Amino acid sequence: xxxxxxxxxxxxxxxxxxxxxxxxxxxxxxxxxxxxxxxxxxxxxxxxxxxxxxxxxxxxxxxxxxxxxxxxxxxxxxxxxxxxxxxxxxxxxxxxxxxxxxxxxxxxxxxxxxxxxxxxxxxxxxxxxxxxxxxxxxxxxxxxxxxxxxxxxxxxxxxxxxxxxxxxxxxxxxxxxxxxxxxxxxxxxxxxxxxxxxxxxxxxxxxxxxxxxxxxxxxxxxxxxxxxxxxxxxxxxxxxxxxxxxxxxxxxxxxxxxxxxxxxxxxxxxxxxxxxxxxxxxxxxxxxxxxxxxxxxxxxxxxxxxxxxx
Amino acid sequence: xxxxxxxxxxxxxxxxxxxxxxxxxxxxxxxxxxxxxxxxxxxxxxxxxxxxxxxxxxxxxxxxxxxxxxxxxxxxxxxxxxxxxxxxxxxxxxxxxxxxxxxxxxxxxxxxxxxxxxxxxxxxxxxxxxxxxxxxxxxxxxxxxxxxxxxxxxxxxxxxxxxxxxxxxxxxxxxxxxxxxxxxxxxxxxxxxxxxxxxxxxxxxxxxxxxxxxxxxxxxxxxxxxxxxxxxxxxxxxxxxxxxxxxxx
Ligand SMILES: Cc1cc2nc3c(=O)[nH]c(=O)nc-3n(C[C@H](O)[C@H](O)[C@H](O)COP(=O)(O)OP(=O)(O)OC[C@H]3O[C@@H](n4cnc5c(N)ncnc54)[C@H](O)[C@@H]3O)c2cc1C
Ligand SMILES: Nc1ncnc2c1ncn2[C@@H]1O[C@H](COP(=O)(O)O)[C@@H](O)[C@H]1O
Numbered sequence: 001x002x003x004x005x006x007x008x009x010x011x012x013x014x015x016x017x018x019x020x021x022x023x024x025x026x027x028x029x030x031x032x033x034x035x036x037x038x039x040x041x042x043x044x045x046x047x048x049x050x051x052x053x054x055x056x057x058x059x060x061x062x063x064x065x066x067x068x069x070x071x072x073x074x075x076x077x078x079x080x081x082x083x084x085x086x087x088x089x090x091x092x093x094x095x096x097x098x099x100x101x102x103x104x105x106x107x108x109x110x111x112x113x114x115x116x117x118x119x120x121x122x123x124x125x126x127x128x129x130x131x132x133x134x135x136x137x138x139x140x141x142x143x144x145x146x147x148x149x150x151x152x153x154x155x156x157x158x159x160x161x162x163x164x165x166x167x168x169x170x171x172x173x174x175x176x177x178x179x180x181x182x183x184x185x186x187x188x189x190x191x192x193x194x195x196x197x198x199x200x201x202x203x204x205x206x207x208x209x210x211x212x213x214x215x216x217x218x219x220x221x222x223x224x225x226x227x228x229x230x231x232x233x234x235x236x237x238x239x240x241x242x243x244x245x246x247x248x249x250x251x252x253x254x255x256x257x258x259x260x261x262x263x264x265x266x267x268x269x270x271x272x273x274x275x276x277x278x279x280x281x282x283x284x285x286x287x288x289x290x291x292x293x294x295x296x297x298x299x300x301x302x303x304x305x306x307x308x309x310x
Numbered sequence: 311x312x313x314x315x316x317x318x319x320x321x322x323x324x325x326x327x328x329x330x331x332x333x334x335x336x337x338x339x340x341x342x343x344x345x346x347x348x349x350x351x352x353x354x355x356x357x358x359x360x361x362x363x364x365x366x367x368x369x370x371x372x373x374x375x376x377x378x379x380x381x382x383x384x385x386x387x388x389x390x391x392x393x394x395x396x397x398x399x400x401x402x403x404x405x406x407x408x409x410x411x412x413x414x415x416x417x418x419x420x421x422x423x424x425x426x427x428x429x430x431x432x433x434x435x436x437x438x439x440x441x442x443x444x445x446x447x448x449x450x451x452x453x454x455x456x457x458x459x460x461x462x463x464x465x466x467x468x469x470x471x472x473x474x475x476x477x478x479x480x481x482x483x484x485x486x487x488x489x490x491x492x493x494x495x496x497x498x499x500x501x502x503x504x505x506x507x508x509x510x511x512x513x514x515x516x517x518x519x520x521x522x523x524x525x526x527x528x529x530x531x532x533x534x535x536x537x538x539x540x541x542x543x544x545x546x547x548x549x550x551x552x553x554x555x556x557x558x559x
Contacts, residue, residue, distance in 0.1 A: 010471075069476075070439065070449055093469040096435050097451050100404070104440035109405045109524035112434045122528065127433050128327045132336050135528040175448035176478045179464070183472040192470075196559070221559060233489060239454065239468045246348075246428060246488060248470075254558040264326065271536055275556045277548065283541075292539035292556065295548050305545040310559070 001030035001120060004080060005054075006037065006073070006089040006098070009044050016193035017090035019051060019154035021147040025088045026053045026155065027117040033058060033084075034162070037076055039066035045164050052160035062169045067178040068094040074101035075172050081106055081142060085120070091146035091249075092192075103144040110144050111136070113249075115151035129245040129268035149192055150251035150272055184238040186225075191243065194224035196254045199243055199270070200236070201228035203259020203280070203299055207236040213303040214258065220310040226250065226270075228260045244269035259299050262287025279303075311458075311480075313365040314415050315356045315390065316407075316425040316437065317349040317372045319381040323430055333529045345381045348426025350388075350493035351486040355456060356424055357389040358491065364458045365422070367391050371414050373407050375399055379509055386504035387496030393509035394418075398521055404432075406514075406521040408440035413517035415445065420481070422463070427452050427485040438485035448478040452487040 003025040007018040025032045033056040036045050045059045058080070064072055077087060077098065087102070089095035091113045103110035115133065116124035122137045123145065191197060198218045200210055210225070218225050226248070227241040243250055245268035255273035260266060262278070262285055270276070271290050278291035281298050288294040295302060321327055322344040327336045345353075359365040370385035372378040373396040382393035396410045415423055423445075428435040442449035450456070450465030454473065457464040463478045468487045478484075496504070514521045542548045552559045 067474075070442075070451070074443060093452065093467075097439060097449070100434075100436035100439035101443040101449065103436075104405060104408055104443035107405070109403050110434070110436050110440070111525070112436055125433075126533070127530070128321070128336060128431060129433065130533060131327050132329050132530050133533050134530050136525040137528055138525055140524050176450070176476050176482075179475040179477050181469070181472060181474040229488065238472055239489065240470060240472050245430070245433070254552065254556070265323070275552070275558050276536075276539075277552070288541070289538045290536045293548055293551055294539065294541045295545070296541060302545060306549070309545050309549045 001028065001085045002083065003028060003030055003032045003086040003088060004084040005032060005034045006077065006087070006095065007034050007048055008090050008092045008094055009036065014044065014047055014157070015090070015092070016154050017092055017149035019157065020149035020152040021088045021090045022051055022053055023152040023155045024114065024117055024147045025086065028086060028120060030085070031055050035060065035080065037065045037073060038068070039063050049162040049164055050158050050160050051155060053155055054160055054162040057162050057164045059164060059166050060169050061166070064169060064172045064174065068098070069176055069178065070097040070101050071175050072172050073098040074105060076169060077102035078105045084142070086143045086145065088145050088147055090149050095146045099144050099146050106142060106144065108140040108142055108144050109138065111138060112146050113148045114145050115148045129264050130271065131264065148249055150249050184240055188218065189222070189224045191224045191226055191248045191250055194252050196221045196223035197226045197250055197252045198223045198256045198258065199226035199228065199260060200231055200258050201260030202230035202234065204231060204236055210236055213299070216307045217303060217310065220307060228266050257287050258303065260287055261285050262290065311365055311421045312367050312369065312419055313356050313359060314369050314371055314411070314418060314420040314423040315349070315352045315385065316411055316423065317353065317370050317381050317385050318346040318426070318429050319343050319372060319374055319378040320346045320429055320431040323347055329530055329532045333531055335527065335530050343377070345384050346426050346429050348428055348486050351488065351490050352424040352426050353385045353388050353390060354491045354493040355486060359458060360389070369394060369418055369420070371396070371411060373398065373402050373410050382509055383504055384496065386507040387501040388494060389500070392507060395509055395511045396514060396517065397511055398514050400521050401523065402521050403523050403525060404434050404436040404440050405524065406519065407437050408444055409519045410514060410517055411441050412444045413519060422480060422482060422484065424484045424486060427487050438483050442483035445481070445483065447481050447483050449483045450476055450478050451485045453484050454487050454489045456484060456490065
C-alpha cells in the first residue's frame with residue numbers, strides 16, 4: 001500500500017492544505033510519496049523533501065503542466081496511478097478540479113472532501129453542508145480522494161528527508177488554454193491557513209466598511225479576512241473571501257463573524273472553528289447558537305471600540 | 311449548437327436536514343424537494359445562450375426517481391426545450407451519473423454540457439469533471455462567466471486566490487458557480503407551456519450503463535454539536551474573555 005499526494009504550491013512555497021493532505025495519507029500507515037507538478041518549479045521539490053513522512057518526491061516539471069490545468073494534471077495522475085493504492089490532494093480549487101477527472105479516467109468513484117480516514121477502504125465525509133457525516137466504504141481497487149484540510153492537522157514543514165525523482169511527461173494533448181487570472185492581492189494570511197479570521201456579512205453594507213472597520217481589527221490580530229456569500233455577491237469583497245458550504249472551509253483558533261446571520265451554508269464553512277465570536281444587532285440571529293461569545297449590538301459602534309481595545 | 315443541462319432533485323436548501331435515528335441516511339420523507347440551486351444557475355446560463363442565438367436547443371436531463379420529472383418540468387418552465395429522465399431508484403453516484411450523461415450527450419449530439427458545480431445533498435463536486443473526462447472534453451469548472459464564440463468557450467473560474475480565465479475548445483463541459491447569473495423565475499404562462507413540452511424516459515439499461523454504487527454507506531451520523539456559549543455585555547468583556555479565558559488572542 002503506497003499513497004501519492006499531489007502537493008498544492010505557489011511561488012511562495014508549499015501550501016498548508018497540502019500538508020493536511022499528507023497527514024490524511026499518513027493516517028493509512030503505508031508509504032507516502034508526493035508529486036510536484038508544474039512548470040519551472042524551482043526549489044519547491046527540495047522543500048517538499050523536507051516534509052516529514054514523505055519518502056519520495058516525484059517532480060514533473062514541464063511547460064505543459066503550467067497553471068494546473070485539470071486535463072493535463074489528470075492525465076499525469078492516470079500515468080502514475082498503477083504504482084499507487086491511494087491518491088490524495090487537498091480539496092483546493094485545483095484538487096477539486098483534477099482529482100475527479102482522474103478518477104473517472106480510472107473508472108473509480110472519487111471520495112470528495114474527506115474529513116477522516118478509518119481504514120484503507122473506509123472514510124468519513126461531510127454531506128448536506130456538514131449537517132451529516134457519512135462513513136463510506138469504497139469497493140474500488142484504487143481510491144482517489146480530496147481532503148478537507150481543516151479536519152487534519154498539517155504535518156510539519158521540516159524534519160523529513162525524502163528522495164527526489166524527476167519524471168518526464170509526454171503526449172499530453174492541450175484542449176484548454178490558460179488566458180490569465182485576477183488574483184486578489186493581500187498581505188494577510190490565507191483563509192485556509194489563518195489562526196484568526198475576521199469575517200463580515202451583509203451587515204457591513206459596503207466594501208468601504210470592510211476596509212474602514214474590519215481591516216484595522218484584522219491588522220491588530222494578524223488575522224485573515226473572510227465574508228459571507230451575501231457580502232461577496234453584493235461585491236463588497238472578492239469571491240475568494242467566501243466562507244461556507246461552497247466557499248472555503250476553515251477551522252481557525254478564532255473566528256469572528258460580524259453582521260453575518262449564520263445561515264447553514266455559512267456555518268458549514270466555519271463551525272469547526274475552536275472559538276467563535278458573533279457580533280450582530282439581532283439577538284435572535286442563528287449565528288449566536290454556535291458562538292462561544294456573542295455581542296449584541298451595532299457593528300458600526302462595536303468595531304471601532306474593538307480595534308481600540310486590542 | 312445543442313446544449314445539455316443536468317438538473318438534480320435534492321432536498322430544498324432551506325430545509326434543516328435531520329439524520330435518521332437508525333443512521334442509514336437523512337430523513338427525506340415529507341421533506342420539500344427542489345432543483346439543486348447550482349443547476350438553476352446552469353439552466354439560466356443555457357437559456358441565455360439560446361437567447362443570444364448561440365444554442366439552438368436545450369435538453370434538461372435528470373437521473374433519479376420518477377418524481378425527478380418535476381425537476382425537469384421546472385427547467386422546461388424556465389425555458390429548456392425538452393427533457394430526458396433516466397429513471398432509477400438507485401442512489402446514483404457521480405461516476406454513474408457521468409456515464410449516463412455521456413450516453414445522453416452522445417445520443418443527442420450535444421456540443422456543450424452545463425452542470426451545477428456541486429449537488430447540495432452529497433456535496434461531491436465531481437460529476438462535471440467526471441463527465442468531461444469520460445467524453446474526453448475540456449472542462450471549465452466553477453464558472454462565474456461564460457462566453458462562446460468561434461468554436462471556443464471562454465470561461466472565468468472562481469479559484470482559491472480569485473478568478474482565472476480559460477479558453478476551451480468545444481465541445482466542452484462547464485460547471486456553474488454561484489455568481490454566474492441570477493436564475494429567473496418561471497412565469498405562469500411558461501409553467502403552463504412547459505406541461506406540453508416532451509420528456510423522454512429511459513432506463514440506465516437502455517444506455518448500457520451499470521449504475522451499481524461503488525460506495526457503501528456504513529453509517530450517517532449527526533456531527534458533534536456546538537452549544538451556544540454566553541452573551542457578553544461589552545467589548546471590554548469580550549476582549550478580556552478572549553485573552554484570559556479562551557486564550558486565543
Ligand atoms: C446553494 C447555496 C450555497 C450557498 N453557499 C454559501 C456559502 O458558501 N457561504 C455563505 O456565507 N453563504 C452561502 N449561501 C447563502 C446563505 O444561504 C445566506 O444567504 C448568506 O450566508 C447570508 O449572508 P449574511 O449572513 O451576510 O446576510 P444576512 O442573512 O442578510 O444577514 C445579515 C446580518 O447582519 C446583521 N446586521 C445588519 N446590520 C447590522 C449592524 N449594523 N450591526 C450588527 N449586525 C448587523 C443582521 O442582523 C443579519 O443577521 C449559499 C446559498 C445557497 C442557496
Ligand atoms: N442525479 C443527477 N441528475 C442530474 N444531474 C445530476 C445528478 N447528480 C449530479 N448531477 C449534476 O452534477 C452536478 C454536480 O453534482 P455532484 O458532483 O454530485 O456534486 C449537479 O449540480 C448536477 O448538475
